[in-house]
Each structure stands twice: as C-alpha cells, then as structure tokens.
Amino acid sequence: MPAALQPFSSSRVRDMPDNQIVTVADMARHDDSVVRLWIGEGDLATPAPIRDAAIAALEAGDTRYGYSQGTPGLRQALSDYHRRHWDVEVAPERFCVSIGGMNAVVMAMQAILDEGDEVIMPSPAWPNAKQVVAICGGVNVAVAFEFHTDGAITLDLDTLFAAVTERTRALFINSPSNPTGWRMPLADMRRLRDFCRKRGLWIVADEVYNHFVYDGQGPAPSFLQLCDDTDRLLVTNTFSKNWCMTGWRAGWVVCPSGMETLFARLCQYNTTGVAPFVQRACQVALETGDDFIVHQIARCQASRDILVQGLEALDNVTIFTPQGTFYLFFKVHGLPGTSLERAVQLLRDTKVGVAPGSAFGPEGEDYLRICFAIDPALAEEALARLVPYLRTLPAVAAAAR
Numbered sequence: 514m515p516a517a518l519q520p521f522s523s524s525r526v527r528d529m530p531d532n533q534i535v536t537v538a539d540m541a542r543h544d545d546s547v548v549r550l551w552i553g554e555g556d557l558a559t560p561a562p563i564r565d566a567a568i569a570a571l572e573a574g575d576t577r578y579g580y581s582q583g584t585p586g587l588r589q590a591l592s593d594y595h596r597r598h599w600d601v602e603v604a605p606e607r608f609c610v611s612i613g614g615m616n617a618v619v620m621a622m623q624a625i626l627d628e629g630d631e632v633i634m635p636s637p638a639w640p641n642a643k644q645v646v647a648i649c650g651g652v653n654v655a656v657a658f659e660f661h662t663d664g665a666i667t668l669d670l671d672t673l674f675a676a677v678t679e680r681t682r683a684l685f686i687n688s689p690s691n692p693t694g695w696r697m698p699l700a701d702m703r704r705l706r707d708f709c710r711k712r713g714l715w716i717v718a719d720e721v722y723n724h725f726v727y728d729g730q731g732p733a734p735s736f737l738q739l740c741d742d743t744d745r746l747l748v749t750n751t752f753s754k755n756w757c758m759t760g761w762r763a764g765w766v767v768c769p770s771g772m773e774t775l776f777a778r779l780c781q782y783n784t785t786g787v788a789p790f791v792q793r794a795c796q797v798a799l800e801t802g803d804d805f806i807v808h809q810i811a812r813c814q815a816s817r818d819i820l821v822q823g824l825e826a827l828d829n830v831t832i833f834t835p836q837g838t839f840y841l842f843f844k845v846h847g848l849p850g851t852s853l854e855r856a857v858q859l860l861r862d863t864k865v866g867v868a869p870g871s872a873f874g875p876e877g878e879d880y881l882r883i884c885f886a887i888d889p890a891l892a893e894e895a896l897a898r899l900v901p902y903l904r905t906l907p908a909v910a911a912a913a914r
C-alpha cells in the first residue's frame with residue numbers, strides 16, 4: 514500500500530501478513546509439471562447430482578434474494594444430516610448458512626468478540642482463523658501443540674487452561690486440526706466443555722474435517738454431542754471438504770437456541786446470504802452425498818498410507834501420522850533455511866509443491882504440510898520425486914529428530 518494511504522487504513526488490517534501458502538503456490542501455479550500438494554482441497558469434481566441440482570435451480574430462475582440465513586429446506590437437511598451422522602437433535606432454526614467455513618468463522622467471532630477480547634487457539638493453526646480474530650478486534654493467544662519425537666502430537670489441556678485470563682472470551686478448537694492432523698480425545702473435549710461452562714467461556718468448534726478420520730474410527734465426535742442447546746458453543750462447518758465444493762463457497766454455523774435472530778442479522782449484514790441455486794445444490798449434497806464422503810475417505814486413507822510409509826522409511830524425516838484431516842505434517846532435517854525457504858527449495862528441486870509450516874504461525878516454523886486428498890497414483894508420484902532427493906540430505910540420528 515502506498516505510504517501516503519497507510520495512516521488511513523484500519524489499524525486492525527494494516528499489519529495482516531501475506532498467506533504463505535499462496536506465496537509458494539503463486540511461484541508455480543501455471544507449471545503443469547508440478548505435483549501440487551500445497552492447497553487444502555480434494556482433487557475430485559463435485560459429484561454430478563450436486564452440480565445438476567445447481568443447474569436445474571438456475572434454469573428454474575432461483576436467482577433472487579432469499580432467506581439470508583438459509584432456505585428452510587437446507588436448514589432441515591442440515592438438521593437431518595447431524596442426526597444421521599452424530600445422533601444429535603439440532604433444531605433447523607439453529608443453523609445459519611454461510612459463505613463457506615471461512616465466513617462461518619467470521620460470523621462466529623463477530624457474534625462474541627468485543628475489542629481486546631482474547632481467543633485462545635492451539636497452534637500451529639489455520640491462519641485465516643487468527644486473522645478473523647484480529648479483524649474483529651480480538652487478540653489471538655496461541656498455545657503450542659507438543660510435537661514428540663515418536664511422531665505424536667498432543668495438546669496439554671492444563672497449559673491451555675492456564676492461558677485463560679479475565680480478557681479471554683473463547684477457545685477456538687479445530688479438531689481434527691489443520692495443519693497438524695491432531696484430533697482432540699473425547700475425554701479432553703468433555704474436560705474442555707466443563708471448564709468453559711464453569712468459566713463462562715465460549716467454545717468455537719471448527720469441525721470442517723470431522724469426517725476425515727482414518728482406520729474406521731470416524732466421524733470425529735462433535736461438541737454438539739456433548740453440549741446442550743444453551744451452552745456457549747458455536748460450531749462452524751463447510752460443504753467444501755466433504756463434497757469437493759471449495760469453489761461453491763457454502764458452509765454453516767450452529768448457534769445456541771436464542772441466538773438465531775442475531776445470526777440472521779449477521780447473515781443479512783455480512784453477505785445477505787448464499788446464492789439460492791448454490792443452497793439448492795448444498796441440500797442435494799446433504800441428502801444424497803453420504804456415499805461420496807465414504808469414497809473420498811477411502812481414497813485419502815490410501816494416499817495417506819502411501820505417503821506415511823514412504824516418508825517414515827527415511828531417517829532424515831519426522832512425520833506425524835495424521836489422526837484426521839487430509840494433511841500430513843512433517844519435518845525434514847538437513848534442509849537449510851526457514852520453512853518457507855525449504856518449501857521453495859523442494860518446489861525448485863523436486864517439483865513437488867508443499868505448504869510451509871510457518872504459514873500456520875511461528876509454532877509451525879520447523880515443518881512442512883502436504884495435502885493428501887489426492888489420487889493414490891499422485892501420492893506415489895510425489896514420493897518418487899521426494900524420496901531420492903531427501904536421501905541425498907544428511908542422515909540424522911533418531912534421538913536428534
């Protein structure tokens with residue numbers, strides 16, 4: 514921004530950093546020889562019944578303003594979907610349809626934050642959530658995950674609770690977590706709920722990856738199963754990941770009973786709602802798309818297993834086998850520089866595009882992230898490029914990894 518304009522921009526947005534995943538992707542976006550594992554999205558097309566529903570709705574003239582918080586049909590389908598997968602009753606009125614999971618988090622934070630309120634976030638974390646807190650006038654408080662040399666990632670709840678101050682308003686929990694693949698154990702979810710109840714804190718639960726759990730252990734539990742409808746709980750979710758709809762920009766927030774009107778207003782004044790023909794397609798995704806989710810998870814599991822087996826055989830790589838999501842977080846020993854420089858080096862030398870860990874905060878600096886929502890054949894190809902290259906780097910003793 515020109516210096517002359519700087520004093521006039523909002524102090525909340527002036528210092529927003531660039532998204533480092535985009536920084537790497539922009540270096541080779543148009544190079545078809547690159548295996549692109551940087552962005553977090555599946556590589557399949559949106560299923561045909563979903564696409565067809567949007568086309569039919571467009572042709573039927575469903576192109577005008579509608580209910581800004583979501584059509585009654587879609588909100589009913591969301592309620593049915595939660596009953597089917599998590600065995601919970603969530604009244605249709607508690608759902609607010611949003612422009613993707615992104616706008617769901619925006620509305621959640623707008624609903625609860627006053628200037629200077631703190632939001633505690635296990636980190637490394639999805640960068641957009643942090644920036645939303647800042648845009649809403651809040652303050653991010655990062656609590657670092659613990660990375661263990663045996664490849665486990667844990668979150669110490671006592672450390673999380675110790676970060677709470679009188680300014681704390683909410684804990685933002687993204688489980689399964691982007692970028693680490695960590696999943697919050699059920700017992701910890703209960704402890705967190707009890708703690709937040711006692712202290713009057715909000716839980717903002719970003720559950721966009723809750724189907725992406727492997728070895729037959731999914732779906733991940735939802736805070737909706739543990740809380741009642743008057744708890745201070747906001748759950749955010751998206752159509753993007755389950756049904757390969759990242760470009761459609763549709764998601765949802767679940768709010769407590771009694772906050773529906775506030776959320777309807779937030780929808781109205783933020784975006785005036787999601788396009789009605791997109792909402793029609795989303796309803797079809799919920800009503801007919803369970804098999805597609807199963808298909809995607811099987812594919813992700815196959816790709817995850819290929820990458821985990823290939824990389825864990827190397828003695829200069831530490832991998833953290835993901836318990837959920839479709840991301841593999843790993844550390845390459847012997848590559849010099851920052852994680853951004855390492856990602857750029859891998860791109861240049863192997864033509865594999867990965868995300869730098871620093872994109873997810875300073876707690877991710879040592880690491881790299883791969884998205885494995887890809888064809889297993891592409892996972893093999895990525896390994897065929899990475900493994901010979903990584904073998905040329907100096908080996909590291911197990912204890913030093």
Ligand SMILES: Cc1ncc(COP(=O)(O)O)c(C=O)c1O
Nearest residue numbers: 553613614615639691721751753
């Ligand atoms: C943790 C997390 N939450 C929310 C989102 C938002 O998804 P979208 O806005 O594409 O629906 C993402 C996207 O990558 C994510 O990783």
